[in-house]
Amino acid sequence: MLAPCSAPLWPRPEVLARELESAGPGPLILMSRGGALRALARLRDALPGVSVHYAVKACSEEFLLAALAEAGCGFELASAGELPALARIPVLPERLLCGNPVRALAQTAALHAAGVRLFAVDSVEEVARTAQAAPGARVLLRVAVPGSTPNTRAWWPMGDTFGAQQDDVPAIATAAQAQGVEVAGVCFHVGSHCVDPQAWVRGVAAAAEAIAVLQAAGHPARVLSLGGGFPAEIESRCGPASSIEAIGATLAPALATLPREVELLAEPGRYLVASAGLLLTRVTAVRTHRSQRWLQ
Numbered sequence: 001m002l003a004p005c006s007a008p009l010w011p012r013p014e015v016l017a018r019e020l021e022s023a024g025p026g027p028l029i030l031m032s033r034g035g036a037l038r039a040l041a042r043l044r045d046a047l048p049g050v051s052v053h054y055a056v057k058a059c060s061e062e063f064l065l066a067a068l069a070e071a072g073c074g075f076e077l078a079s080a081g082e083l084p085a086l087a088r089i090p091v092l093p094e095r096l097l098c099g100n101p102v103r104a105l106a107q108t109a110a111l112h113a114a115g116v117r118l119f120a121v122d123s124v125e126e127v128a129r130t131a132q133a134a135p136g137a138r139v140l141l142r143v144a145v146p147g148s149t150p151n152t153r154a155w156w157p158m159g160d161t162f163g164a165q166q167d168d169v170p171a172i173a174t175a176a177q178a179q180g181v182e183v184a185g186v187c188f189h190v191g192s193h194c195v196d197p198q199a200w201v202r203g204v205a206a207a208a209e210a211i212a213v214l215q216a217a218g219h220p221a222r223v224l225s226l227g228g229g230f231p232a233e234i235e236s237r238c239g240p241a242s243s244i245e246a247i248g249a250t251l252a253p254a255l256a257t258l259p260r261e262v263e264l265l266a267e268p269g270r271y272l273v274a275s276a277g278l279l280l281t282r283v284t285a286v287r288t289h290r291s292q293r294w295l296q
Helices: 013-022 033-046 062-070 080-086 105-113 124-133 166-179 198-216 244-256 270-276
Strands: 002-005 028-032 050-055 074-077 096-098 118-121 138-142 154-156 182-187 192-194 223-225 263-266 277-280 286-289 292-295
Touching: 013 028, 013 277, 028 033, 028 270, 033 050, 033 062, 033 244, 033 270, 062 074, 062 080, 074 080, 080 105, 105 124, 118 124, 124 166, 138 166, 166 182, 166 198, 182 198, 198 223, 198 244, 270 277
Parallel strands: 002 028, 050 074, 050 263, 074 096, 096 118, 118 138, 138 182, 182 223, 223 263
Antiparallel strands: 028 277, 154 192, 286 292
């Protein structure tokens, strides 16, 4: 059961007591609208001028999506399976995008039918599939972040999984022109829960290089998505997370080198909600087991 909780986290004892009294027998997750909106405000302050598109997969509860939409967020969808969560949320189609660069034709078609007109791609093949399943849609060319390796300081590095290499960009630009697909810009992803601010700097440098190639080939390429991966401020196996303020300060000089007409996006998920939620579980039994006290 997922229950909206408007109290600041951590919830006061009386708030917990009230929520537990009305909850069912299973575990309870409390989500704080205020916590998510405070995280959103911090991100906007740290990355001024960046349009925020919340990654729905991080938490798709309607009350949370509604609060973010009211605060002016757009939404990033990884699959058509996330569309029902947005069914009753007032959001304009132009505030939707799909950041997943590899999709089945049926997935792309379903997203397109729901109004999504901006899709990530990272290969010639995905350009062709997008042109077939989403006629008239625009694409963001996803580029690999240099230096992304299995040892990258992220929970899930993506350097070997997604993202075109710079040598691939001209061929993808040519294929898009041949298919009548407009490349609206570039995107990248530093990896899930990345704690290295320099990863975004490397991503912007790679994106700027790709934008120049795309514009020379006749594509508008005026959009740059910084992707997701912004870490929740918790300890992890990757080490302590950098604050969003530290990431913004590190990234600012790189963003200042971009042409003025470049529109900046970001696709945070975990960053907005991981620290705005609390999992409550019930203790079934207290027992001594192997000379230790166990709560189960």
